[in-house]
Each structure stands twice: as structure tokens, then as C-alpha cells.
Amino acid sequence: MTRRRFQTFDDPSHRKGPERAAALRAALREAGLDGFVVPRADEHQSEYVPAQAERLAWLTGFTGSAGTAIVLTDRAALFVDGRYTLQAPDQVDTGTFAVVPIAATTPEAWLAEALQPGAVLGYDPWLHTPDGVARLERAATKAGASLRPVAASPVDAAWAGRPKPPAGAVAAHPLDLSGEEAAHKLGRIRAALAEAGIDALVISDPHNLAWAFNLRGADIGHTPLALGYALLPREGRARLFLTSPALTPEARAALAPLADVAPRAEFAESLGAEARGRIRLDAATGAAALKEIVAGAGAVADVGPDPITAMKAVKNAAEIAGTRAAHHRDGLAVTRFLAWLDAAAARGDLGEIAAVEALEDFRAEGGLLRDVSFPTISGSGPNGAIVHYRVTRATDRIVREGELFLIDSGAQYADGTTDITRTVAVGAPSPEMRDRFTRVLKGHLAIGRAVFPEGTTGAQIDALARVPLWQAGLDFDHGTGHGVGAFLSVHEGPQRIAKTGTVALKAGMILSNEPGYYKANAYGIRIENLILVEPRPIPGGERPMLGFETLTLAPYDRRLIATDLLDAGEIAWLDAYHAHLREVLGPDLDAGTRAWLERATRPLG
Incomplete structure (x- = not known):
């Protein structure tokens, strides 16, 4: 029997932009609106959302994890960040939606120019934070227009055949x-609330809900979440309000001493009835609708950070051991896959989809695989230059x-979340490829070898x-590293290594280290x-100092390393890392893969 795979490769866009934008405009006329904002979001501002919340993909064809569409009566635009400036035009009917890089023009700046005086711009208050609504309000006011929640x-x-809400099983995460x-x-969370003078916390981030109550779910792909509040x-x-009623007996027993469980549909009414005093709403994931409900109940909506986010970021000993x-x-x-890839690519018939499926098979054979942590980016040649490229049957390309x-x-x-990128040469790489790869590698090593004082931020x-x-006049348009959860989200805040990384790094945090060049x-190289x-x-x-332990275990492609660009310390680190791979992975590999690993990790020095 063929096992179920965690990824599909159908093209989701089908260039439906014109007819779907027309259907939305018809719905706007019915509602008395002159425009509408469609963010890539669900009620929790999640990165991965259930099928019923893929409104942006349905409307535009764009499948990236972040973006915003604005549809007015006479024009429409899709706003994307630097990760998607190549992907979006390939997926979207650009005759219907102008693709606008946010670095060039923000949605709010575009609205301030595009909205007509007296126009009414609509938005769904469950899909925007209070801060996001305030920005839209300022843009509408500047244009002489008005903003209206729906x-x-x-x-x-307008969405015919919209999928139904998810109903995955909710299980206990063992001690x-x-x-x-x-x-x-x-108890720790309540102590933080008391210190801040908060009477109650609305947990709107499903990741925080999962961590606080030791639950894992199956309501969305790639992240083991139970959606709810x-x-x-x-x-x-x-009180927990879960979208899915399918709690396992173990989960019900674990929750019984801690909380009452009710359907998600009862949440808004219960919040309105129970809100008293000062209620903390998470600034990152709390919807504007929550603020209106709390204020309508006569309570104070205190919009700020959910204290769980910072607690969850620092992993304890069990989480680190599992990771x-x-x-x-x-x-x-991954090592088995890389050995297989060398042989398969040399045959000249290996496609990007076949590589994705092979890697998933190697992972499944190792046991405990619950899902992939995100759709695999498998990019050969020019497709590798698309930062968040997602292969489809229409774009599948031979390596x-x-x-x-x-x-x-x-x-x-079940015990941890992984994320790894390797760039490999097929045949002989060009001198330019080796130069660019080695420059990326030098930056990667600079992060991995860094030692820094407590209090240092990711931006530093x-x-x-x-x-x-x-030094070569090059750069990349994404952050260098994101936080990672423990059998939770592969993209976890608040820690990150980026120009916008303002949070101090602390012992126990896990991050990615992923510079690139495209x-x-x-x-593409990452x-x-x-x-x-x-x-x-x-x-x-x-002063107390911090550094990084490298968790990932897989070789770098020696064929792409220009050793003349490396210093002695960098070569020593690479040789030690590769020796460590031979020591810890070698005994558990088959003879053929072990021999490949020996060749692939020969000393550089």
C-alpha cells in the first residue's frame, strides 16, 4: 500500500484572477463597499492556515505565506515582500492584479493614493490586528475615504465551494x-499577568495554546496545532474554545483539572460575557474583533505581547534533548538523500518533484515522522533563485x-522540528558559482561561530x-534566521536574526542560520x-557570553567550496564539523552511504 504523502504538487492558481476579482466586486456592490482588503491570514494571523482561510490564494493564485491583496472598483494590487517578488508574477494574472513589492510601496501608501474621496473600504476585523486596522484607517482618512468592518x-x-473548517484530532503532548x-x-503565565496588572489573557495564538496546555493537533498542515482560543x-x-471537538481521551483527562472545553463557535459570546477589568490581547495575533468585543463589554483591552511567546521560545532540557x-x-x-541525489542527478532525468518525494521517503523510513515542517523548496537552476519556490506539476524541472x-x-x-537547506552542484560548477557559494558559506560560518554578550539582539x-x-557588492533580501519551535512551528518568534530582530537572544532559543544569494x-544558493x-x-x-551549538547534521558540498576564500579558522571548523558527521552518523548508515559520506567530508585543510 502506498503511504500518504504530506505534499501535493498541483498548480493552485489556474489563472483565475479576472473572474474571481469580478465575483468579489459583485459581492462588494451588494455590501455597499468600494473596495476590500484581503490579507493572507486567518483569525489567528497564522503562517499556515486551513484550506477555508486560503482567501488570498483563492482570489489571486498567489500561494506565498505572506501578502495582501486590495481590490477596488477600478484596480487591484497584490503586495508581497522580498521573498516573493519573483514567485508572485508567475502565479498571478498581472493584468488583474498589479504585483507591488512592499519595499517599494506599502499597502497603506498605495491606498492613500488610489482610494477616491468618499469611497468606503471594507475589511474583516477577524483578519487584522488593531495596529493593522489603525494603519488602514490613517490611509483611508488621508484619501478622504472611510474604513468599514464587515x-x-x-x-x-464570492467563494463557491469554500472548504469546511478543519476537525483534526487533539492529543496530549507527553511530559x-x-x-x-x-x-x-x-502558574508561570498567571504570575506574569499579576506582575503586569492584567486580569485575564486571551490566548489567540494556537502555538501558545498548544504550548501552555501541552496539546498538539492536526487542524492545519505542517504545524501540529489545534485551532482555537x-x-x-x-x-x-x-476555558478553551477549540475548532475541533476531537479530543483524545488522554487529552480530555489532562485538561480536566485545568480548564473547561467548549466549541470555538461559543468564544465571541463568552468573551463578551466574561470580560472584566484589564484583558491582555496579543498584539501579534489578536484580531481587531477581539478588541471590539472586550471594549463592548466595558473591559479594558490591553493590547501587548502574550507572555507565553517569550516563555515558549526558551527550550527546556527535555525539549532540547528531543530536538x-x-x-x-x-x-x-538527509545524508542518505544527498548520497542518492548524487547518483540520481548524474543520470540526467531527475525532476524536482522526484527529489521532494525521495527526501520525504528517507525521512519516513527513519520513524516518528508526523509531517514535513513546510512544503519543500526544491529548485533546480533558475527555480532555485525563487526564494520560496514551490514546485508544481506545471513547473517541475529536470536537474x-x-x-x-x-x-x-x-x-x-514527535520529539522535534527540523529545517535544513543544502545547495549542491550537478556536474562541474562555474567559478562564479563557487565564489558566490563560498561567500554565503563564510557568512553562515560567521553566525555559527559567533560569540556574543548576553543582551545581544538578532539585528546586531x-x-x-x-x-x-x-564585499563583492551582493546581498540577499530575507532575514538570516528565524526562531524554531519544539514539535511546533518551524517559524517561531519572537527571536530572529534579521535587520528587524530586536529581541535579545537567550540560552535555550533555537534559530535558523540561512544566508543566501540569488x-x-x-x-540560487542558500x-x-x-x-x-x-x-x-x-x-x-x-561578561556572561553566549554562542551557538549547531544542531543540524548534514555535509556541505565540497565541490562548491573555494578554499582560497576561507581562512584557517573557517577551514578548521568545516573539517571538525565533517569529522563529527562521520563519527555520529556513520555507524547508523548503510555501507554505501557511509562510503559516500567519507568521500563527501574529506578534510579541506
């Missing part, structure tokens, strides 16, 4: 993997001689990855490991 989304009215009882976590009073019993075990398992799978192949993938295991570290590229219509922030005491030092 009770029922006109997109949903040996969570490392902390839910009751103790709730929780109302956690500073004193008294918590290390997951990376060992994943390293074996050709003389090209680079980029594969960015991850797994959700980000430049280390870019300096070797800057030559449009030619090739190198990614996951790294764990750890104490790094310096003998004779005067």
Missing part, C-alpha cells in the same frame, strides 16, 4: 517531551548538468552573515542549519 466577508460570499507540566506553565483568568479556571534526537534522525535521512540544485526542507517529528548579529557578500533566472543558543563562558572574560 460582519460577513464578501470574499467568502517526557514537553518537559513541564501544563499546570506549572499556567483560550481565556485564562489571573485567578480561576481557564537533538530529531536532528540526528533527520541528519541520517541538469552544470547547474545548482537548492533543497530547503524540514520535518515534524545579522550583518555577520552579509559582510562576505557585501541570481535571477540563473541559480545554506541553512539550526542552531541552539547556549552559554559560552570565556576564561578571564568580564
Whole structure:
């Protein structure tokens, strides 16, 4: 029997822009609106959303994880960030939607110019944060227009055959993997609320709900979440409002001493009835609708950070041990795949989809695989230059001689979450390819080898990855690293290594280290490991210092390394890392893969 795969390769766009934009405009006329804002969001501002919330993809054909469409009576635009400036025009009917890089023009700036005086712009208050609504309000006011919330989304009215809400099973996350009882976590959260003078917390982020109550779900792909909300009073019993009623007996028993469970449909009414005093709403994931409900009940809507987010980011000993075990398992799978890839690519008939399926098979054979942690980016040649490229049957491309192949993938295991990118040469790489790869590698090593004082932010570290590229007049248009959860989201805040990374890194945080370089219509290069922030005491030092443990276990492609661009310390680190791979992975590999690993990790020095 063929096992179920976690990825599909159908083209979701089908160039439906004109007819779907027309259907939306008809719904807008019915609602008395002159325009509507369609963010890539669900009620929780999630990165991965259930099928029924894929409104942006349905309307435009764009499948990226972030973006906003605005449809007016006479024009429409899709706004994307630097990750998607190549992908979006390929997926969208640009005669219907102008693709606008946010770096050039924000949605609010565009609205201020495009809205006509007296126009009414609609929005769904469940799909925007209060801060987002305030920005739209300012843009509408500047144009002499008005902003109106809608009770029922006109997109949903226009969307024939919209999928039903998810109903995945909700299971307990065991103590040996969570490392902390839910009751103790709730005590820590309540203490934080008391310190801030907050009477209750609305948990609107499903990741935070999963962590706080030690639950894992199956309501969306790639992240083990149960969608819903929780109302956690500073004193008294918590209430959970879950989209799915399918709690396992173990989950019900674990929740019984902690919280009452009710259907998601009852949440808004219950919040309105129970809101008293000062209610904390998460600034990042709390919908504007929640603020209106709380204010309507006479309570104070305190919009700020959910304290769970910072707690969840610092992994405990059990979570770290599970993550290390997951990376060992994943390293074996990826190494087997890379050995297989060398032989398969040399035949000249390997496609991008076949590579995705092979890597998933290698991971499944290792056991404990629950899902991939995001759709695998499998890009050969020019497709590798599309930062978040997602292969479809229409775009599937053969991996050709003389090209680079980029594969960015991850797994959700019961004990941890992984994310790794390797770029490999097919045949002999050009001198330019080796130069660019080595510059990316130097930035990657600068992050991995960094030692820094406590209190250092991701923004302060980000430049280390870019300096070797800057020296050649090059750069990349995405962050260098994102936070990663423990059998939760592969993209977790608040920690990140980026120009906008304002949060101080702390021991126990896990991040990615993934600089890149992308030559449009030619090739892409990205190198990614996951790294764990750890104490790094310096003998004779005067301040507490931190550094990174590299968690990911898989070789770099030696064929792409220009050793003349590396210094002695960089070569020593690479040789030590490769020796470590031979030591920890070699005994668990078959003889053929072990021999390949020996060749692939020969010392550079």
C-alpha cells in the first residue's frame, strides 16, 4: 500500500484572477463597499492556515505565506515582500492584479493614493490586528475615504465551494517531551499577568495554546496545532474554545483539572460575557474583533505581547534533548538523500518533484515522522533563485548538468522540528558559482561561530552573515534566521536574526542560520542549519557570553567550496564539523552511504 504523502504538487492558481476579482466586486456592490482588503491570514494571523482561510490564494493564485491583496472598483494590487517578488508574477494574472513589492510601496501608501474621496473600504476585523486596522484607517482618512468592518466577508460570499473548517484530532503532548507540566506553565503565565496588572489573557495564538496546555493537533498542515482560543483568568479556571471537538481521551483527562472545553463557535459570546477589568490581547495575533468585543463589554483591552511567546521560545532540557534526537534522525535521512541525489542527478532525468518525494521517503523510513515542517523548496537552476519556490506539476524541472540544485526542507517529528537547506552542484560548477557559494558559506560560518554578550539582539548579529557578500557588492533580501519551535512551528518568534530582530537572544532559543544569494533566472544558493543558543563562558572574560551549538547534521558540498576564500579558522571548523558527521552518523548508515559520506567530508585543510 502506498503511504500518504504530506505534499501535493498541483498548480493552485489556474489563472483565475479576472473572474474571481469580478465575483468579489459583485459581492462588494451588494455590501455597499468600494473596495476590500484581503490579507493572507486567518483569525489567528497564522503562517499556515486551513484550506477555508486560503482567501488570498483563492482570489489571486498567489500561494506565498505572506501578502495582501486590495481590490477596488477600478484596480487591484497584490503586495508581497522580498521573498516573493519573483514567485508572485508567475502565479498571478498581472493584468488583474498589479504585483507591488512592499519595499517599494506599502499597502497603506498605495491606498492613500488610489482610494477616491468618499469611497468606503471594507475589511474583516477577524483578519487584522488593531495596529493593522489603525494603519488602514490613517490611509483611508488621508484619501478622504472611510474604513468599514464587515460582519460577513464578501470574499467568502464570492467563494463557491469554500472548504469546511478543519476537525483534526487533539492529543496530549507527553511530559517526557514537553518537559513541564501544563499546570506549572499556567502558574508561570498567571504570575506574569499579576506582575503586569492584567486580569485575564486571551490566548489567540494556537502555538501558545498548544504550548501552555501541552496539546498538539492536526487542524492545519505542517504545524501540529489545534485551532482555537483560550481565556485564562489571573485567578480561576481557564476555558478553551477549540475548532475541533476531537479530543483524545488522554487529552480530555489532562485538561480536566485545568480548564473547561467548549466549541470555538461559543468564544465571541463568552468573551463578551466574561470580560472584566484589564484583558491582555496579543498584539501579534489578536484580531481587531477581539478588541471590539472586550471594549463592548466595558473591559479594558490591553493590547501587548502574550507572555507565553517569550516563555515558549526558551527550550527546556527535555525539549532540547528531543530536538537533538530529531536532528540526528533527520541528519541520517538527509545524508542518505544527498548520497542518492548524487547518483540520481548524474543520470540526467531527475525532476524536482522526484527529489521532494525521495527526501520525504528517507525521512519516513527513519520513524516518528508526523509531517514535513513546510512544503519543500526544491529548485533546480533558475527555480532555485525563487526564494520560496514551490514546485508544481506545471513547473517541475529536470536537474541538469552544470547547474545548482537548492533543497530547503524540514520535518515534524514527535520529539522535534527540523529545517535544513543544502545547495549542491550537478556536474562541474562555474567559478562564479563557487565564489558566490563560498561567500554565503563564510557568512553562515560567521553566525555559527559567533560569540556574543548576553543582551545581544538578532539585528546586531545579522550583518555577520552579509559582510562576505557585501564585499563583492551582493546581498540577499530575507532575514538570516528565524526562531524554531519544539514539535511546533518551524517559524517561531519572537527571536530572529534579521535587520528587524530586536529581541535579545537567550540560552535555550533555537534559530535558523540561512544566508543566501540569488541570481535571477540563473541559480540560487542558500545554506541553512539550526542552531541552539547556549552559554559560552570565556576564561578571564568580564561578561556572561553566549554562542551557538549547531544542531543540524548534514555535509556541505565540497565541490562548491573555494578554499582560497576561507581562512584557517573557517577551514578548521568545516573539517571538525565533517569529522563529527562521520563519527555520529556513520555507524547508523548503510555501507554505501557511509562510503559516500567519507568521500563527501574529506578534510579541506
